[in-house]
Amino acid sequence: MTRLFVNGMASISPQPENIFNTGLPETFNENILPALDQDYKSIIKPMTLRRMSQGVKMALFCSKRALLEAESDKPDAILVGTGQGCMQDTEKFMENMLVSEEGLLSPTSFIQSTHNTVAGQIALDLNCNGPNMTFTQNSVSFESALLDAMLQITDEDFNNILVGGVDETSKEITGFQKLDGQIKEEKINNLHLFRSKTTGTIISEAAAFFILGKHKTPKSYAEMLDVEIFNAIDISDLNSSVLSFLNRNGLTVSEIDAVILGKNGDLRFDLYYDKIQKGLFSDICQIGFKHLVGENNAVSSYAFWLASKILKEQTVPEIFKLNTINCTKPGFILIYNQYLGRNHGLTLLRSI
Amino acid sequence: MKGVAVTGMGIISSIGRNLDDTLFSLQNAKDGISKPEILITRHKNTPVGEIKMTNSDLSEILNLPPDNNYTRAALLAVFAINELLRKSNFIHFPEDTALISGTSIGGMDKTEEHYFDFQEKKEVRKYIQAQHPGFTTENVAAYFGLGGKVTTLSTACSSSANAIMMGARLIASGKLKRVIVGGSDCLTRFTLNGFHSLKILSQTKNRPFDDDRDGLNLGEAAGYLLLEADDCLNGKKIMGRICGYGNANDAYHQTASSENGEGAYRVIMAALKKADLSPSDISYVNAHGTGTNNNDLSESVALTRIFGDNVPPFSSTKGFTGHTLGAAGAIEAIFSLLSLQNDEIYPNLNFQNHMLETGLKPVQVLRKQKVDTVLSNSFGFGGNCTSLIFRKND
Incomplete structure (x- = not known):
């Protein structure tokens, strides 16, 4: 069995990464938590950045940082878990299609609505021809990608696999989650989440990507x-x-x-x-x-x-x-x- | 590699509601392309590969309560897996049976139907989560009581080919004994309008690899295979073995394929290597061949790069079913296995003139010939390319 080491990683979430050291959390009083903004243009070309939805942006940013940390230019495979995929573009195309009653539509948001847009965009940016998978099974989307990483590192004899999880929010579709009991009805402070005695939760957007390698390095986590x-x-x-x-x-x-x-x-x-x-x-x-x-x-x-x-x-x-x-x-x-x-x-x- | 045994199949598409009808259509050049009747759309004259059964028809056959929350893709998947189960030795699938399903758009049919109603109508809120492909797979898992490994791959038009590949890996690695793999996608206004906006829908029956091809027809289907580890076969009939697979990314464009067919070239080579075969060992290629200018040229170039002047007999079966998106890889895996079992090659319908760039001519009428190995291609948006190789079990 090939071993798998976490050799580089990065995350974007409603909290800064340094919460681990400072212990100082961001607090929110809304039940939909945005991810903290990043200096995206520091490593993503502004031209391409403009066209990217939040999910693609977060995922690519994390991927590049994880690769930098692992001192790798290109992974052998890209495996992404995303339960809800590119909701912002889905919502855009859906609304245009419904409101126009199937009128003339621009294909851009349709193209970017497919679930594998994130993994595809990462491959395009990194010019990576390796296997490219997208798992979308609710809360085990990321775990499914990990499972595939375990299989592929052995079966394909790869050195480094980029594995990550990403989900974005969108105005209407995330909003629907208030209607079916997924999001709490009453607004709460996130730090009080475990004290609440009600149904539903708080929903957020986030991404975390990892370089899983078969060799241990001085930087391995x-x-x-x-x-x-x-x-x-x-x-x-x-x-x-x-x-x-x-x-x-x-x-x-x-x-x-x-x-x-x-x-x-x-x-x-x-x-x-x-x-x-x-x-x-x-x-x-x-x-x-x-x-x-x-x-x-x-x-x-x-x-x-x-x-x-x-x-x-x-x-x-x-x-x-x-x-x-x-x-x-x-x-x-x-x-x-x-x-x-x-x-x-x-x-x-x-x-x- | 020896390959992973396929011990069961089930299918529903516009050319048949079971394996026998499907085979009959394939052998008799009966396509399933028609005007949309079940899908309510403004594009009434755009040909599609539609299954002429409503959701209530399907629910009734499947004994689901009228107030069920199944998406159309879930209904089709359950229908196909029911055939697989019926023809197996099992009354119920054993508890450790896994399910890996591929779908491009999952339950988007329910999202588009109820998008503006969720706010007002409480009774349709059961479909709020339907948009996410995992929801459809969960419906299917629940129907068959599958509580273990269940996951969904969504890589556009190669989704179910990738599900088959992952399932084969799970069996080959010894992590699993038994897995249902395949995929399901239904017609939606979302995809029909999406492909319309890309201007790649043909207004006639699609003509893969023809010089005058002008686009694809969308279709809907579900197809599933049962893969089992060798140590639990117990003399079961083996329909064929998955002996090679590969996935690569074109890394060229979000939707278009590269002119040199780089992604396709890479995966076919990878699948051959995995199968320990050389190009001349391939008896037949079930091509992706959607009927779009871009795909068919790119795929033809890849075929000539690999096979040189000796491109094996090939055909695209999209002329029968239309392009069934996430389900395409699975139903074409089944066509490939039928081809192996019956020693015959199903025709590429509607072909007249070869394309000038490559001069390649697909098989145009049913051809009886020995088929030992089949290469099946599935390429998708995001540059996602997958090839599977099936061989006879001997």
Whole structure:
């Protein structure tokens, strides 16, 4: 089995990357959280930047920074997870088409509406002819890309794969999520997310991209050991699913140093997290992140960024902690995430 | 490589609602191109490959409650997988069966139908998430009680070819015993108008590889294969093996293919290498051949770059079904397997004159000949190119 090391990474979210060191969060009082603006033109040509939607911009920016950090010009493959894809262009073309009653339409937003626009644009920019995949399976979109990275690094004998998760918001379509109970009705401060006793969550836009390489470098953050996805898990079967995942990696619960949970303040579905917080992982350092960066279909890529950072820096910043248990020497970290009780992902990383 | 065994197939498209009807149409040059009747659109005279069943017809056949939230792509997928299941030895799929589905637009049909109603009508809000392709796959997974590995690939017109490739990798790596792979896409106003705005829709029946080709017809379909690991075959009939695959990016333009067919050239070479075959080992090429100026030229150039003066018999079956977008790779994988099983090559319909640039002529009438290996191409927006190679199981 080929090993996979996190050799470069970058993230854009509603929080600055240095929150890890400063512990100072951005706070929001709206339930749709924008990503912090970046100096995009520092590494993306202004001409091309103008045509890019938020998702493409965030993804390309993160990709280039991750490559720079890994000192690589071009990856062997590009694997992207995006649950909702290019919603801004979809919305634009959809509205023009509906309002004009199928009149004369400009193809630009149609071209950019396909789910693989992000991965395609990255390939164009990097002039990368390697495999180019886009996974779009709700909250396991990024995990699906990780799974494919594990397969391809061995099967194709690649050195470096660019893997990332990205989701953008758009005015109308994200707005619809208020109507079907995905977004909380009452406005809340993001830092109070876990105290809320209501349904729904806070939605955000974010991206995180990684260079996964088969060789360890002086800059490596962590090693990714395994990933698994489950379309549906009965809450009564959650423990056994987690245990068998650990077991196939030769681990027991007590060997896990910290668990990163995708808790999002939705009364209906946080039950899954509550169960393992109070049960299996009650004596283990528990970490949350959605009170800072919100929820979206690709946000487990932020959890992967956080795990990699913790494993490299060997510290768990207070602001992410869900309990008071210390983690002095992080070795193994498990990430568990799901959305609306479906599409559960488990990812395992370890320090190097 | 020895290849991953295909032990089941199921299909629905405008040329048939099961494998037998599909084969009959392919053998008898019966295309499924017609004017839209189920899809409500202003482009009433634009030919499409439409399945003449409404969503309620499909829901009823599938025993779904009238208030179900299935997208049309999900209904078609369930319909096709039902055939696969019916012809397998299983009553239900075993619990560890995975599902990897490809789709270009997922449930956009529901988004366009209800976009302006979500605000006012509570009863249609069950379709709010339908726009995201994973929703359609979840519908399918729920229908068959598949709770394990379930994911969706969305790489435009190569989506289901990529789903097949990933499934084959999962089996070959030993990570899985059994996986349903394929894809589903339905006709929508969104795509019809999108391709219309790109000015690549033909107003007649599409003519792949013809010098006078003037665009594609959109179609809808679902096709799925069952892939199983060798150690759980138990003497089951094997329809063929996936012995080569590759994906590459043209990295040339967001929608257009490069003039030298670089992406296509790379994937075909990659698939041959994976299969440990040389170009002369390929018996038949099921081409992507959409009927657009750009694709067919680019693909022809790639074929001549690889095969030189010895391009094997090839045809595009888009003249039968239209371009079924994310489902194309899967239904053409099934056509390729039918070709292997029956030792015959299905014709490239509506071809008259070869294109001047390459002089290539596709197979134009049903041809009986020994078929040991088939190369199937699928190319998509974003420069996404995939090739699969199927071979007989012997």
